Amino acid sequence: MKRLLLLGLVFMASAITYAGGYRVSLQGQRGLAMGHTGVAVVNNAELAFFNPGGLVFLENKINAAVGVSAVFSDVVWQNQETGSMARTDSPVGTPFYAYFSYKLSDKFSVGLAAYTPYGSTVEWEKDWAGSHLVNDIELAAIYVQALASYKITDNLAVGGGPIYVSGSVNFNRNLNRTLTDLEGNRSNVTIDASGVSAWGWSAGAMWKPMDSLTIGVNYRSEILVEAESGTADFENIPNSPLTPFNDTTFDATLPLPAELTIGASYQLNEQWLFAFDYNRTFWDVYESLDVDFADPNIPDSNNPRNYKDASIYRFGLQYTANETFTLRAGYYFDESPVQSGYFAPETPRNDSNNFTGGLTVNVSDRVAIDAAFLYSRFKEIDESYDFYQENGQNVPFRGTYKSSAFTPGLGVTIKI
Amino acid sequence: MKNYFKYLAILALGVVSCEPELENAIEDGDVYSNGSADFSNYVALGNSLTAGYADGTLYINGQQNSYPNILASKFAVVQETNGFTQPLMNDNFGGLLAGGQQIPGFDTRLVLAVGANGPFPARYRGATPTTDISNVLTGPFNNMGVPGAKSYHLVAPGYGNIAGVSAGLANPFFVRFASEANTTILDDALAQDPTFFTLWIGNNDVLGYATSGGTGEFQLGNPDFTSYGVNDITDPTAFAGLYAQMAGALAQTADGVLLTIPDVTLAPFFTTVPNNALVIDAATAAQLTGYFQAVAGVFTQVLMQQGVPQEQAVALASQYAITFNEGPNRFLIDVPVSQTNPLGFRQMTEDELLLLTINQGALAAGYGSVEFTPAVGEVIAVLQAGGSPTAEQVGVLFGAVSGIDDADVLDTTELQNIKQATNLFNDAITATAASLNLGLVEIDEVLGRLNNGGIAFDGGVINSNFVTGGAFSLDGIHLTPRGYAVVANEIIEEINATYGSTVPKADVGAYGTVTLSQDVQ
Numbered sequence: 001m002k003r004l005l006l007l008g009l010v011f012m013a014s015a016i017t018y019a020g021g022y023r024v025s026l027q028g029q030r031g032l033a034m035g036h037t038g039v040a041v042v043n044n045a046e047l048a049f050f051n052p053g054g055l056v057f058l059e060n061k062i063n064a065a066v067g068v069s070a071v072f073s074d075v076v077w078q079n080q081e082t083g084s085m086a087r088t089d090s091p092v093g094t095p096f097y098a099y100f101s102y103k104l105s106d107k108f109s110v111g112l113a114a115y116t117p118y119g120s121t122v123e124w125e126k127d128w129a130g131s132h133l134v135n136d137i138e139l140a141a142i143y144v145q146a147l148a149s150y151k152i153t154d155n156l157a158v159g160g161g162p163i164y165v166s167g168s169v170n171f172n173r174n175l176n177r178t179l180t181d182l183e184g185n186r187s188n189v190t191i192d193a194s195g196v197s198a199w200g201w202s203a204g205a206m207w208k209p210m211d212s213l214t215i216g217v218n219y220r221s222e223i224l225v226e227a228e229s230g231t232a233d234f235e236n237i238p239n240s241p242l243t244p245f246n247d248t249t250f251d252a253t254l255p256l257p258a259e260l261t262i263g264a265s266y267q268l269n270e271q272w273l274f275a276f277d278y279n280r281t282f283w284d285v286y287e288s289l290d291v292d293f294a295d296p297n298i299p300d301s302n303n304p305r306n307y308k309d310a311s312i313y314r315f316g317l318q319y320t321a322n323e324t325f326t327l328r329a330g331y332y333f334d335e336s337p338v339q340s341g342y343f344a345p346e347t348p349r350n351d352s353n354n355f356t357g358g359l360t361v362n363v364s365d366r367v368a369i370d371a372a373f374l375y376s377r378f379k380e381i382d383e384s385y386d387f388y389q390e391n392g393q394n395v396p397f398r399g400t401y402k403s404s405a406f407t408p409g410l411g412v413t414i415k416i
Numbered sequence: 417m418k419n420y421f422k423y424l425a426i427l428a429l430g431v432v433s434c435e436p437e438l439e440n441a442i443e444d445g446d447v448y449s450n451g452s453a454d455f456s457n458y459v460a461l462g463n464s465l466t467a468g469y470a471d472g473t474l475y476i477n478g479q480q481n482s483y484p485n486i487l488a489s490k491f492a493v494v495q496e497t498n499g500f501t502q503p504l505m506n507d508n509f510g511g512l513l514a515g516g517q518q519i520p521g522f523d524t525r526l527v528l529a530v531g532a533n534g535p536f537p538a539r540y541r542g543a544t545p546t547t548d549i550s551n552v553l554t555g556p557f558n559n560m561g562v563p564g565a566k567s568y569h570l571v572a573p574g575y576g577n578i579a580g581v582s583a584g585l586a587n588p589f590f591v592r593f594a595s596e597a598n599t600t601i602l603d604d605a606l607a608q609d610p611t612f613f614t615l616w617i618g619n620n621d622v623l624g625y626a627t628s629g630g631t632g633e634f635q636l637g638n639p640d641f642t643s644y645g646v647n648d649i650t651d652p653t654a655f656a657g658l659y660a661q662m663a664g665a666l667a668q669t670a671d672g673v674l675l676t677i678p679d680v681t682l683a684p685f686f687t688t689v690p691n692n693a694l695v696i697d698a699a700t701a702a703q704l705t706g707y708f709q710a711v712a713g714v715f716t717q718v719l720m721q722q723g724v725p726q727e728q729a730v731a732l733a734s735q736y737a738i739t740f741n742e743g744p745n746r747f748l749i750d751v752p753v754s755q756t757n758p759l760g761f762r763q764m765t766e767d768e769l770l771l772l773t774i775n776q777g778a779l780a781a782g783y784g785s786v787e788f789t790p791a792v793g794e795v796i797a798v799l800q801a802g803g804s805p806t807a808e809q810v811g812v813l814f815g816a817v818s819g820i821d822d823a824d825v826l827d828t829t830e831l832q833n834i835k836q837a838t839n840l841f842n843d844a845i846t847a848t849a850a851s852l853n854l855g856l857v858e859i860d861e862v863l864g865r866l867n868n869g870g871i872a873f874d875g876g877v878i879n880s881n882f883v884t885g886g887a888f889s890l891d892g893i894h895l896t897p898r899g900y901a902v903v904a905n906e907i908i909e910e911i912n913a914t915y916g917s918t919v920p921k922a923d924v925g926a927y928g929t930v931t932l933s934q935d936v937q
Binding site for chain 1: 435441442443476477480494508509527535874876898922925927928933
């Protein structure tokens with residue numbers, strides 16, 4: 001056991017590698033415990049997310065995995081020039097997953113999946129120094145997917161299926177740095193849209209060139225969540241024709257970018273499994289957050305984001321101690337899609353080093369409890385968002401940021 | 417295995433409780449230095465500008481954005497302080513009550529309303545004042561700024577005595593928080609044992625004179641403050657002595673910064689209404705010119721009838737043959753009747769100023785030029801026909817001149833008095849700062865910059881243009897939160913230079929300017 005922990009530490013230290021934006025990599029406790037690898041790991045029903053091609057390789061007829069994580073994430077900001085500081089007080093995020101597969105024949109499985117790969121909840125102190133950019137934001141997208149997995153040969157299988165997305169956004173910010181009503185309450189707007197549906201798909205392939213080596217590839221399509229006629233609620237607006245901000249509706253599009261994953265796993269012996277995944281998230285699509293207000297008197301809000309495609313390098317290992325316990329550890333480096341000068345406090349993420357661990361306890365032949373934790377370590381960073389404008393002039397919002405996140409999670413695996 | 421679970425649980429709890437911490441966190445108190453100054457108990461002395469007065473009154477938001485409060489918020493990240501208290505008003509409407517009745521002259525705040533002719537400042541009427549001066553607050557208060565206070569009021573016993581308000585002997589703003597009826601502002605400040613102070617006093621020693629259109633006296637050489645009227649200019653010599661004494665008392669135990677007095681005539685209250693706003697077409701110009709030629713001609717006759725030799729009469733009357741041109745022309749003002757100006761009016765000179773409060777409607781109707789009536793036309797017709805007007809007609813002719821009243825204008829002499837007094841006050845302040853080794857902020861120079869090009873900040877430029885410039889509130893004299901932030905930054909710069917501290921500056925762009933509202937009816 002000591003050896004395992006030691007090995008784990010060595011592994012973490014030696015592998016220096018890169019997620020960011022509003023991607024939340026918490027789609028399976030087993031995968032998460034191994035650095036959120038899994039495109040080439042045949043473990044349980046989590047394959048429905050990581051690589052639907054592999055579902056047919058699961059031994060049992062019925063496989064299910066459900067789980068939930070608790071994201072404790074906070075950000076601190078300060079500006080040394082003005083001596084101001086702020087800290088987020090974000091509520092605990094609870095991304096979840098539920099996967100199910102059913103083997104119709106030796107060559108063909110079908111499945112259902114529900115998961116939450118994108119989301120963000122950031123809550124700054126009301127009217128903090130960056131409140132003209134964001135007071136609080138809550139993004140959520142629930143993916144529901146029907147799946148089929150087909151074994152082309154004994155060692156090659158493909159799978160995939162259509163994804164239905166239900167998205168929601170609630171975003172509050174102050175209209176600018178100074179506008180208030182007579183009582184001094186800051187003028188602000190909340191845009192809210194929920195139940196916004198969109199469609200996409202994912203497909204994957206898994207190949208086992210030899211018993212010990214598995215190679216996988218998976219692609220999940222880009223999905224544009226187009227909010228139409230969401231509500232825009234303006235508050236604390238001074239009573240003046242110079243500030244014609246009446247409640248209205250808005251249209252906006254939030255992209256959920258495509259993600260390509262390739263990876264491999266190697267079964268060293270009955271006890272040890274190594275896994276590596278590489279993710280490429282196609283963030284380029286997120287050029288600007290444009291909110292188009294229906295009321296023609298209210299200027300549209302254009303907020304350049306200029307995200308760039310970003311990579312994640314994931315490493316995981318699994319140690320099967322005995323029939324009851326399986327231990328896992330992992331690491332991943334998550335490269336932020338946010339470019340310098342576009343560091344907006346609504347998703348204040350820079351590159352992060354992420355450490356994971358966890359275990360499975362097989363309660364019976366059919367039921368197992370999966371636990372995992374993720375600790376995300378962000379470097380302190382001096383950054384700015386330069387594209388907020390007043391009077392046609394860019395007014396950068398600068399400061400030093402540091403984020404941290406700790407995410408414990410619990411799941412259940414069932415195989416019948 | 418049990419142990420591993422235990423460790424895992426401990427590890428998990430440990431990380432959860434571990435919030436992100438910056439390496440060089442402001443919270444930890446290691447980022448800034450107070451240098452040789454001690455900001456733990458900062459007391460601010462002054463007048464309306466120190467109290468956070470804006471838009472013609474005092475109200476909570478204005479007070480929260482007073483320069484002392486801004487300073488105190490920055491001091492609080494530099495070192496541990498005892499906090500900063502202010503005698504906050506009861507509302508954001510402004511205005512004062514005494515025993516439930518509004519005190520005359522202490523009206524609600526000005527807001528920017530929009531009418532048919534565009535935006536205009538007007539008194540807020542969406543609510544009535546709720547701050548009653550009989551409700552005395554329990555202090556002490558770090559912000560001892562008292563709107564309306566002149567230098568000598570800081571040491572005037574009874575200035576906070578409610579019994580003296582109706583007689584004008586006490587100041588209702590000080591009544592609200594004076595520790596006792598016969599205390600002085602300075603005593604209440606000293607009783608707090610300040611470790612640091614700012615003193616910005618003297619503005620009202622000249623401002624009352626200026627805003628009254630120079631109707632008061634320049635009390636040059638009269639050191640008896642009790643004999644002064646409210647619109648008088650304080651004797652600079654007496655000011656110097658008193659100022660040195662007050663600053664000296666404060667400096668005995670505290671470090672601090674003194675602020676000079678700006679040239680009040682640079683404020684929008686005096687610079688917004690141009691003295692040449694008499695914009696006329698060619699026909700009106702010809703009519704006015706003709707009228708004044710008639711006045712000069714008739715007056716020559718009048719003088720000659722009184723026995724004045726012709727040459728002398730022509731010379732004396734010629735000052736009234738004022739010519740007008742198409743486009744902008746300077747207004748006429750009333751001046752005291754004198755031997756050299758027997759009719760008692762003249763055209764304004766280039767540097768003379770009109771007050772913001774002048775009745776613009778009246779200006780449009782002939783105030784500042786000539787109020788033509790049919791009777792005036794008849795007299796002119798008589799003259800044009802070569803006839804001689806009767807004495808009554810002469811009276812009608814001369815009476816049509818409608819010069820601007822002294823109370824609406826600062827003439828050359830008044831401007832000179834203001835300038836002379838301001839310079840002497842500032843000499844005294846500068847000398848006091850030097851002799852007591854205190855910091856000195858030359859606000860007159862800062863206002864000069866606001867008036868000449870403005871001061872750049874991250875969201876644009878702040879200047880002293882009325883309404884749009886961002887520095888001055890809607891009363892044209894007091895500052896906006898943004899203007900007060902500029903003042904705070906000037907003080908911070910001086911503190912850092914004087915005391916070797918590293919107090920951070922205020923983010924000027926984050927402070928607001930004027931407040932909009934249509935509730936003005």
